[in-house]
Amino acid sequence: MTEITKHEPTTIYIKPSKGLAALNLRDLWIYRELVFFMIWRDIKVRYKQTLLGALWAIIQPVLTMIVFTFIFGKVAKVSSDGVPYPIFSYTALLPWGLFVAALNQASRSLTSNHNMITKIYFPRLILPVASVLGGLVDFAISFVVLIGLMVYYKVTPSWASLWTLPLFLLLAIITALGVSLWLSAINVQYRDVNYALPFLTQFWLFITPVAYSSSVVTEKWQLAYSMNPMAGVVNGFRWALLGSGNGPDASLWVSVAISFLMLFSGLFYFRNMEKTFADTI
């Protein structure tokens, strides 16, 4: 039998948390391995017993792109800022797909793991966090198609803007996490979330420049429009990869501010509701 080095056990104090509970991110750090295990499990299980497997990560955005190209590109002739429409929409569909998948997975993450929540302690935050991060694998797979499209349409990104791509990806993740924290915590008590979510993502798609260019939004509405962090993300992706649009400006900082507001309010709401999860789920 292997001897595990004995260290002084830490004392845990259990008491009713009052007001805005401390964020207690230290616990999340202690359980960091579990985050990776949950992501790994989600990925392993996601395409089990499917015929097409991980191909689904490609099929979904590609088919949407084809439909968008036909309807908006060919029929409605929506402006794509001089970029070929397929690559124009696909570039936006990547972060959008990540965002929607994160919302779908994360909002159900607590309720579908209710047996874990009612039986053992672990930082509940792990479940939505792992769900959101788990979408990155699908994102990476569908990104390969984008590279193919760029080669086909001979679009070369400039290094001057490409380095910002990870930052925009981070912004997408922060936004998705912020919304997911709200939705997953509300879902524990009110399963209305399951019914409201398809509408939420549909409306959100309309106010996000996925099928169209944000240049169609008139000056008067620009500020209000950039209150949607996903608009900042999509514009950023297009700018970083295709060089279209004006690049980061003041409206981006509005997006970033709103995104962080969502994340922190989500964290506090989640932490505050966390103590009753096991009782109400």
Add this chain to the structure above:
Amino acid sequence: MTTAISVKNLGKQYRIGAAQTKFKYGMLREVLVDAAMTPVRIYKALTGKGSRGTTNSASFWALKDISFDVEEGKVLGIVGRNGAGKSTLLKILSRVTEPTTGTVSVRGRVGSLLEVGTGFHPELTGRENIFMNGAILGMKNAEIESKFDEIVEFSEVSQFIDTPVKRYSSGMYLRLAFAVAAHLEPEILVVDEVLAVGDAEFQRKCLGKMSDVAQQGRTVLFVSHNMSAILRLTQEAIVLNKGQLLMRAPTQEAVDFYLSSGQAQAGERLWDADEVPAASAPFRPISLKVRNGSGKVVDTVRSTEPVHVEFEYQLDAPITGLRIGFYLSTMRGEYVLTSFDTDEPRLFDQFDSRKSGRYVSRCVIPADIFNEGRYSLGVNASSFGVRRYFMDENALAFNVDISGAPGTQWAEPRVGPVRPRLAWKIEKLD
């Protein structure tokens, strides 16, 4: 001696919302009225009004003002009836749920044997689930790796370790799950036998693991309805009743107190609505009575008279295959006998399914069975292999008086729980 667990003024309040009675009769009118009231409900939910102190929500204290300390290396038993707050206490200690009032300080990692199989995913292989489950239980990756072979060996499923667990038999699944939990090596182990799943063999394994842990000098909290297990494995016990701590004493004393407090009404046990767990529905126990040979409800029966036992209950919905069982045991927890109301093939066929309504299941335990002493009567309502609706292993206790029983001409106690009148013959052979 250091204190492993220190509980101070602990309380846990649960709200019982109006949701339980909502749409009881499934009337369209009520559904429509409810839909029309939705804006009001949303307003109340968002402002936090309505959930506190209004007429449509009641609250009850599952635990109230509990204080106790457990020293490191001690094994503490927790006894109490269904709904006494035992499971709530363990849930708070393992940080699954938060207390409403009071504080607990816990020194070290709390592991529990009711976490068995938590987080197991049917699509993952045995190997993958070991790592997954270990991580959920708070083990470090390196720790799991170092114990991996041991866990596999303990689980006896090494042949199928790379097969998805959905292909496992339920026994294999349980063994693997238990193997991981058993190797967690927490500083504090909580065992809730009441909720333990699995067969007798598995429960035996749980108890074995528990005494191992106790012998290694770690702290154990043990909840059980089995008094012999409590007596065997713990030195000290606390008694909970309706969320309050009634006493803490050496186990023998606590068990005596617990068992004798059950017979407040002599020879009769009545179940209040709040004592019946919600999970029992549609089964609802009403009363359990012990009558003597002349039909009187008594606390003490004579061993020379037959004992009539009757259990009254209500079915709120029809149940198929229901059987009512009596468990008779001595005060030290040794079982004397088990009997079910549909043991007889004729009754088994006739009561294959029971319509909703009020029932009584009666039996007569013949005269000349019991030895002197106090016996505990447990009841159980289950459908074999399907579901256990209700169980109370110490529903009622009664005394047996042996005056007139065989061998009472000698004033000496006799060992053994039974004292039947045997047909002795003595022959002179030469």
